[in-house]
Amino acid sequence: MAETVSYLNAASGERHRDGGLPYRTAPQNIEAEQALLGAVLVNNDAYYRVSDFLKAEHFQEPIHQQIFKVASDMIRAAKRANPVTIKTFLPAEEKIGDMTVAQYLARLAAEATTIINAEDYGRSIHDLAVRRALITIGEDMVNIAYDAPVDMPPSGQIEDAERRLFELAETGSYNGGFQDFSSAINKAIELASAAYERDGGLSGISTGIHELDRRMGGLQKSDLIILAGRPGMGKTSLATNIAFNIAHGYEPDVAADGTHRALNGGVVGFFSLEMSADQLATRIISEQAEVSSSKIRRGEINEAEFAKLSYCAGEMQRIPLFIDETGGIPIAQLAARARRLKRQRGLDVMVVDYIQLMQGSKKSGDNRVQEVTEITTGLKALAKELNIPIIALSQLSRQVESRDDKRPQLSDLRESGSIEQDADVVLFVFREEYYVKNREPKPGTEEYLKWETDMREVQGKAEVIIAKQRHGPTGSARLGFQAEYTRFTDLADDDHLPERYE
Numbered sequence: 328m329a330e331t332v333s334y335l336n337a338a339s340g341e342r343h344r345d346g347g348l349p350y351r352t353a354p355q356n357i358e359a360e361q362a363l364l365g366a367v368l369v370n371n372d373a374y375y376r377v378s379d380f381l382k383a384e385h386f387q388e389p390i391h392q393q394i395f396k397v398a399s400d401m402i403r404a405a406k407r408a409n410p411v412t413i414k415t416f417l418p419a420e421e422k423i424g425d426m427t428v429a430q431y432l433a434r435l436a437a438e439a440t441t442i443i444n445a446e447d448y449g450r451s452i453h454d455l456a457v458r459r460a461l462i463t464i465g466e467d468m469v470n471i472a473y474d475a476p477v478d479m480p481p482s483g484q485i486e487d488a489e490r491r492l493f494e495l496a497e498t499g500s501y502n503g504g505f506q507d508f509s510s511a512i513n514k515a516i517e518l519a520s521a522a523y524e525r526d527g528g529l530s531g532i533s534t535g536i537h538e539l540d541r542r543m544g545g546l547q548k549s550d551l552i553i554l555a556g557r558p559g560m561g562k563t564s565l566a567t568n569i570a571f572n573i574a575h576g577y578e579p580d581v582a583a584d585g586t587h588r589a590l591n592g593g594v595v596g597f598f599s600l601e602m603s604a605d606q607l608a609t610r611i612i613s614e615q616a617e618v619s620s621s622k623i624r625r626g627e628i629n630e631a632e633f634a635k636l637s638y639c640a641g642e643m644q645r646i647p648l649f650i651d652e653t654g655g656i657p658i659a660q661l662a663a664r665a666r667r668l669k670r671q672r673g674l675d676v677m678v679v680d681y682i683q684l685m686q687g688s689k690k691s692g693d694n695r696v697q698e699v700t701e702i703t704t705g706l707k708a709l710a711k712e713l714n715i716p717i718i719a720l721s722q723l724s725r726q727v728e729s730r731d732d733k734r735p736q737l738s739d740l741r742e743s744g745s746i747e748q749d750a751d752v753v754l755f756v757f758r759e760e761y762y763v764k765n766r767e768p769k770p771g772t773e774e775y776l777k778w779e780t781d782m783r784e785v786q787g788k789a790e791v792i793i794a795k796q797r798h799g800p801t802g803s804a805r806l807g808f809q810a811e812y813t814r815f816t817d818l819a820d821d822d823h824l825p826e827r828y829e
Contacts, residue, residue, distance in 0.1 A: 354458045355387040356451055363448040364394055365439030367402075368409050368432065373442035374402045377449030385456035393417055394432070410436050457495065464491050486659050490712070493666040532593050532676060532716065535572025537817050538804040542793060543752065546573075546676060546716035550797075551707040553682075553746055555721040555735065556756035557728070561789065562720050563601075563680055564813040565756055567611050569718065570595045570678050574648040577675075593675025594647040596668050598661060600684035604650040608643075614814040615639045647672065657686040658705040662712075669713055677713075679706065681720035682746070700745035707749045721746055723755075733762055737794050753795040758808060760785045789815060 366373040383396040397416045398408040406412065410432035423431045468488050475484065531545025546552065556562040576592030599607045613620035616639040618632045628636070649668060653660075661679070668674050679685070687698035703719075710717040723739040735755040740746045747753060763781050768774040789808040793801050807816040 353387070353462060354455045356455055357388065359448045359451045360386050360388060360391045361435055362439070363445055363452065364391060364398075365435040365437075366442045366445045366448070367395070367398055368413075368436040369439045370442045371398075371402050371408055373445040374399060374408075376442065376446045381449045381453055385453050387455070387459070390417075390421065390423060390428070390431070394435075460495055464488065464495065482659070486663055489663055489666060493670060494712070532573055532589070533576065533591070534569045535576065536569070536804075536806065536815060538806060539791060542802060542804050543796065543799065546718070547751070547798060548714050548716060549711045550716045550751040551703070551710050551749055552716055552718045552752040552754065553721050553740070553750040554718055554754045554756065555723050555740060557723050557733075557735070559761050560756040560758055561808060561813060561815065562756045564610070564614070565791070565815050566678050566680055566718055566720055567597075567607065568614060568815050570597050570648060570676070571611050571615065571643075571646070573676050574646040575642075577647050589673075589675045594673040595649070596665060596674050596677045597648060597650045598656065598664075598677070598679045599650055599652050600654050600656060601680055602652070604652045607650055607652075610813060612636060612639050612643060614812050615643070617809075617812050617814075619811050620813070655684060655686055658702045661685065662705065662709045665709060665713060669715075674713060675715055677710075677715055677717045679717065679719040681722065682706075683722050703745045703749040707751075733757070733759070734790075734792060735794070747795065750795060751797045752793070755792040755794055757790045757792055758785075758788070759790075760788065760808070760810075788818065 363373070363377070378399065381395075383392045383399070386392045386395055394413070394417065397413045401408040401413060410429070414429045414432055417428045417432075419428060421428050426434065468484070471484055475481075529540055529545035531543070531547040531550075533540050533545050534543075554562050554566055573592050574595045577589060577594065578591040580588050580590035597607065602610070609620055609623055612618075613623060616632070616635040618628060618636055622628050622632070623636070649672065651664060656664075665674060665677055682699065682702055685702050687701040706717055706719055721740060723735050727733055727735055727739050734757050737747050737753060740753075760782070763778070763785050766778065768778055787807055787809065789806045791804045791806060793803065795801065805818050807818045808814070809816065
């Protein structure tokens with residue numbers, strides 16, 4: 328093994344310039360790679376000690392990458408991986424020093440000692456791979472900064488560097504391009520496993536509203552969910568209800584590789600472009616304490632209500648709900664802040680209230696349609712990058728008001744068809760009570776009696792219309808709405824109501 332190690336080190340060791348100063352080589356540990364491969368070939372159980380975090384591309388030597396890839400494929404297929412079984416899947420003509428691949432495999436296995444240190448070797452290989460990736464990102468930053476085109480702003484390079492560093496921090500290696508279908512299959516199985524473990528058996532994150540969860544399976548990772556409605560329908564209320572429910576139900580869990588994940592609920596980031604953080608907090612505390620927000624603002628609360636507010640405030644201080652109140656935030660800055668939040672505190676769900684208050688880049692100029700297209704495309708890309716659901720609120724055009732049936736349609740989404748195109752799910756909030764209430768006739772008339780009947784039928788009820796859903800059917804979820812507290816709830820079915828006595 329000594330000759331082999333020396334050969335591999337010589338192939339990638341220090342080289343000298345004409346002036347005698349050595350080039351710095353990328354950090355690597357050939358001996359650790361050989362020791363780990365030898366342990367795996369002797370005892371396949373060693374693979375499972377590193378399989379959660381180590382991939383073939385983390386190895387520095389190409390031949391080691393090939394050996395680990397073939398061995399891991401065979402072990403996952405419940406086949407024995409040893410020097411005899413894997414040599415047929417490796418290039419026989421390739422030479423490692425004076426040895427053939429078959430001889431090299433035999434040497435790795437012969438000089439393997441124990442699998443006790445397999446995880447330590449794997450961690451060393453992984454950490455050195457991350458350092459090499461950092462060097463690559465750093466070199467690219469320097470080269471781009473030197474040779475940047477005139478029309479490339481420094482902020483663009485900063486955002487690109489932050490995105491690449493975030494990916495490296497999240498995945499352990501900066502990768503792009505194609506991935507094996509087997510990796511996608513493994514992720515699908517993990518999704519099913521998470522649904523099995525999660526309360527309610529949902530594949531996504533529960534909204535806390537059972538009727539919505541039943542129709543959507545929860546909020547799915549990497550989905551862009553558009554929540555739209557006319558003013559007064561309660562779209563911000565529904566968004567705050569969902570955000571609070573998710574944060575309040577947060578149960579952390581530690582994955583096999585030592586990283587933290589949400590078993591139930593999640594960490595929520597709320598970008599409130601319209602309301603300040605204290606206004607949003609007042610609305611949420613009103614919903615949860617069942618004290619009217621207007622009474623809170625006017626100071627018309629009694630001692631019992633103040634006690635409820637104080638208790639709820641204490642409970643809310645412990646939930647992982649983070650609010651950013653920056654108005655008119657550009658999409659690039661929002662993405663950078665979301666990455667930072669996920670890196671520092673974690674992030675499982677993001678809410679943006681609302682799209683029309685965001686800004687695109689200066690490239691879109693005065694064309695608002697192009698700007699909204701850039702924003703929705705950026706939000707969808709961010710949802711995939713962070714692997715979280717993003718709920719983005721949107722306004723609807725006034726053409727809804729000119730129709731007899733006020734239920735929104737996809738064509739009512741304002742300013743850009745890209746909102747509908749980029750969204751994985753489109754939800755419309757509709758409350759017929761809002762329109763019926765505004766048609767109140769003069770009391771004592773025949774029309775007033777009919778209006779009272781209509782009002783009783785729609786009072787306290789709302790619909791969330793699922794107009795688009797990539798993963799499931801469209802339809803409508805009937806919910807309850809408590810206007811005083813701006814809170815959406817599940818409606819009790821008629822056959823589950825208690826018996827009434829006239």
